[in-house]
Amino acid sequence: MTLEAPRRPRRRGLDAGISGWHRVSSRLLAVEVTGILLAGLVGVAVGVGVGFANPTAGWVLGGAVAVVTMIRLVIARARVRSIGYVLRDDDLVLRRGILYSRLVAVPYGRMQLVDVTRGPVARLLGLAELRLVTAAATSAVTIPGLPEAVAAELRDRLIERAEERRVGL
Amino acid sequence: MxxxxxxxxxxxxxxxxxxxxxxxxxxxxxxxxxxxxxxxxxxxxxxxxxxxxxxxxxxxxxxxxxxxxxxxxxxxxxxxxxxxxxxxxxxxxxxxxxxxxxxxxxxxxxxxxxxxxxxxxxxxxxxxxxxxxxxxxxxxxxxxxxxxxxxxxxxxxxxxxxxxxxxxxxxxxxxxxxxxxEQPAAEAGVPILAIGPGRALGSVLLSEPTLIVVLVTAIGIPVLTAVGAAPAAGISLGPLLIAAVTVAARRTARNLRYSVTATPDGVRIGAGILSTSNEAVPPGRIHAVRIEQPLLWRPAGWWRVSVNRAGRIGGRRNAELERSIAPVASREEVLALVPHLVPGLAAAGAVLAAGLTGRGHDEDFVPAPRRARWLRPLAWRRTGFLVTDGAVLLRGGFLRRHLTIVPEARIQSVALHQGPAERLLGVATIEPHVVHGPVRTRLGLIDEPRAVALFVQLDVEGQQARSADTSHRWAASVEEAPA
The missing domain is CATH 2.30.29.30 (Pleckstrin-homology domain (PH domain)/Phosphotyrosine-binding domain (PTB))
Incomplete structure (x- = not known):
């Protein structure tokens, strides 16, 4: 199993002139949408609960939840497509976000931990999430929406490179 | 013995x-x-x-x-x-x-x-x-x-x-x-910081908590008297005042016995009156330094120096103590102390001075572009960064001046952020990630192309600096250094 051929996400936000971005699986969209709908459902349920006590407040709350959920659904696709990662010679670079874009470079030698996790919905779709941890809590980086085989391969490759270049703190 | x-x-x-x-x-x-x-x-x-x-x-x-x-x-x-x-x-x-x-x-x-x-x-x-x-x-x-x-x-x-x-x-x-x-080594230490009684008391009196207490009292008593609740005022403000005085006294006492000494094996921090502690921090163990000046301290020219270090996260008895390595220091003391914390900066006195009080292009700092004033109308003049002698200096703050120094060899990873307003103005935020601690190492308002260049530079130089770094065996000669 090899990594998917690099596909360049649409040019948006920061990329620091780096090319060869890998994109995550488009099935991640289903995971995201499920999450958004569940959160919306909970919000609406709360709205209904409040509505029994105070109908006006219930409608306002329910309406707000509905609007937020709609917006999140609309931008979900773009958000998933904005996630990209590159394995370079000495580091892994991750980018994500459209409105708030973020670009992080994690040198292999600094990685303390590489973790693969699977949420319930992601597991149904055969997806996994890769998490990299360095000694700095702020640089915890996650790459969601990797097909399981890719995630496992990536993890092994990262661990191997981290071993090669291990440095102290 | x-x-x-x-x-x-x-x-x-x-x-x-x-x-x-x-x-x-x-x-x-x-x-x-x-x-x-x-x-x-x-x-x-x-x-x-x-x-x-x-x-x-x-x-x-x-x-x-x-x-x-x-x-x-x-x-x-x-x-x-x-x-x-x-x-x-x-x-x-x-x-x-x-x-x-x-x-x-x-x-x-x-x-x-x-x-x-x-x-x-x-x-x-x-x-x-x-x-x-x-x-x-x-x-x-x-x-x-x-x-x-x-x-x-x-x-x-x-x-x-x-x-x-x-x-x-x-x-x-x-x-x-x-x-x-096995030969007896010279234990000579140079005292860098010793806080005199005046400064110990002054630094506590001129702090935000004191200001709040004074304000509450100054506003509270007349107001409560005016509504005819003077006895109640005394009862309600009394405990507050007692607590404030206790805290202030404790802080003053701690600062009185606080000292920082430079030795060949790093800095020593001594503190405590009844229960004492003395801590040695070897070189290369400091991941970030922040020097800041609360507004009230500006007339006195005092600064506070805090650091991020690995291994001091959980279960400390005295969290207050580790928050700052120098609770209150004069400008001269700061300039003397920082080279011991960040070894590369020994010859960078002018740069440090510019980082503390300078603005704009002083000493080759790269300032924020003028258009950034829409985001931070005051602080944008002070905002700037400089990469020098193996460290990156992030300068900012108008009312509360601050300078953050990160040794490149200690950078764990680098991030670049940009929100919608920043995108409109063509600026970005850089954040070299370091181990957890009181110092937050991020600087916004940087011209986007420069921020991207800084991101790439810190990424590359951070890794080079780390592989060239020998401070974990600071006194070993080159041949003895482990491969």
Whole structure:
């Protein structure tokens, strides 16, 4: 199993002139949408609960939840497509976000931990999430929406490179 | 105690702790049990003497009813004896050893535990003397090791032995050869920071909490008097004032005994009045430095210096102490201190000065573009960065000036952020990630192309700096440095 051929996400936000971005699986969209709908459902349920006590407040709350959920659904696709990662010679670079874009470079030698996790919905779709941890809590980086085989391969490759270049703190 | 300092612990053999250890570790617990028993028995003694009716119900009553008091006393005495014997065996079983690689501590009889602190992972060595221990001349040595709850403690050693142990550990960690280490080394330290009484008091009085208390009092009393609630005002403000004065007094006292000394093995931080502690921080263990000046301190020219270090995250007794390495320092003291914290900056006095109080292009700082004023109308003039001598300096703050310094060799990863407003103005935020601590290392308002260039530069130079870095074996000559 090899990594998917690099596909360049649409040019948006920061990329620091780096090319060869890998994109995550488009099935991640289903995971995201499920999450958004569940959160919306909970919000609406709360709205209904409040509505029994105070109908006006219930409608306002329910309406707000509905609007937020709609917006999140609309931008979900773009958000998933904005996630990209590159394995370079000495580091892994991750980018994500459209409105708030973020670009992080994690040198292999600094990685303390590489973790693969699977949420319930992601597991149904055969997806996994890769998490990299360095000694700095702020640089915890996650790459969601990797097909399981890719995630496992990536993890092994990262661990191997981290071993090669291990440095102290 | 040998007269010649050093060397005693370098033989690689197992050593014992201070004989008073069981008393100091368990003694307080024992004392508490005795006090508790005493408090409970007091009523019983009273009843015995005055012949009050037996209320019944507790175990002692049951015992006396069945004429088993003697046996009960025997059992208690037996438990005490067993406890003391166990403590003694535990003391016999607690030993430590230093070899060329690590400090190892083992203790426990049935459940033997062994803890190892690798020398190159030691972030600092603290000698603390809690009041009780101090009375019998004992001290606790704590080796700060990177990682949550990974510290190795040696409780207790005699004061002299503790100092000697620390010297030996630091000397070995520095990468010097044992042969060299056996010669008595100069322990000369240059005091960098000693806070006089005026400054200790002034720095506390001129702080935001004091200001808030003064404001609340100044507004509260007239208002409450005006509505005719003066007695209530006194009652409600009294506790607040007492608490504020207590806190202020405690802080002042702590700062009075606070000192920072530079030695070849890094800086030493001493603090405390009744329970004292003295901490040695070897070079290369400081991941970020922040120098800041609260607005109220500006007329006095005082600064506070805080640092991020690995291994000091969980379970510290005195969180206040670790928040700042210099709670209040003059400009000269800051300029003297920082090169000891970030070794590369020894020759960068002018740059540091520009970082503290400068603005715009001073000393080649790269300032924020003028259009950034829409986001931060005041602070944008001060905002700027500079990469020099293996460190990145992030300058900012208009009312509360601050300068953050990150050694490139300590950068874990680098991030670049941009929100919608920043995108409109063509600026971005850079954040070199370092280990967790009070210092937040991020700087916004940087011209986007420059921010991207800085991102790439820090990414590349951070890795180069780390591979060239030898500060974990700071005193080793080049040939001796491990490959």
């Amino acid at each position: 040998p007269a010649a300092p050093g060397g005693q612990y370098l033989d690689g053999a197992w050593h014992r702790l201070h004989p008073a250890t069981p008393l100091l570790r368990g003694g307080i617990g024992l004392l508490a049990v005795l006090l508790w028993l005493g408090a409970n028995l007091r009523e019983r003694l009273v009843a015995l003497v005055f012949g009050l009716p037996d209320s019944g119900g507790d175990p002692l009553d049951a015992l006396s009813r069945h004429h088993l008091l003697g046996i009960g006393a025997l059992i208690v005495a037996g438990v005490l004896v067993v406890g003391i014997v166990l403590f003694w065996f535990a003391w016999r079983a607690s030993t430590f050893r230093i070899d060329g690689e690590a400090v190892t501590v083992r203790h426990g009889i049935l459940l033997r535990t062994t803890r190892t602190a690798k020398l190159d992972r030691i972030q600092g060595v603290t000698i603390s003397r809690p009041l009780f221990a101090r009375l019998v001349g004992a001290a606790r040595v704590e080796l700060d090791v990177a990682g949550h709850d990974a510290n190795v403690r040696l409780e207790y050693l005699s004061s002299g032995a503790a100092e000697e142990l620390r010297r030996d550990v630091l000397r070995l960690a520095s990468g010097q050869r044992q042969a060299v280490a």
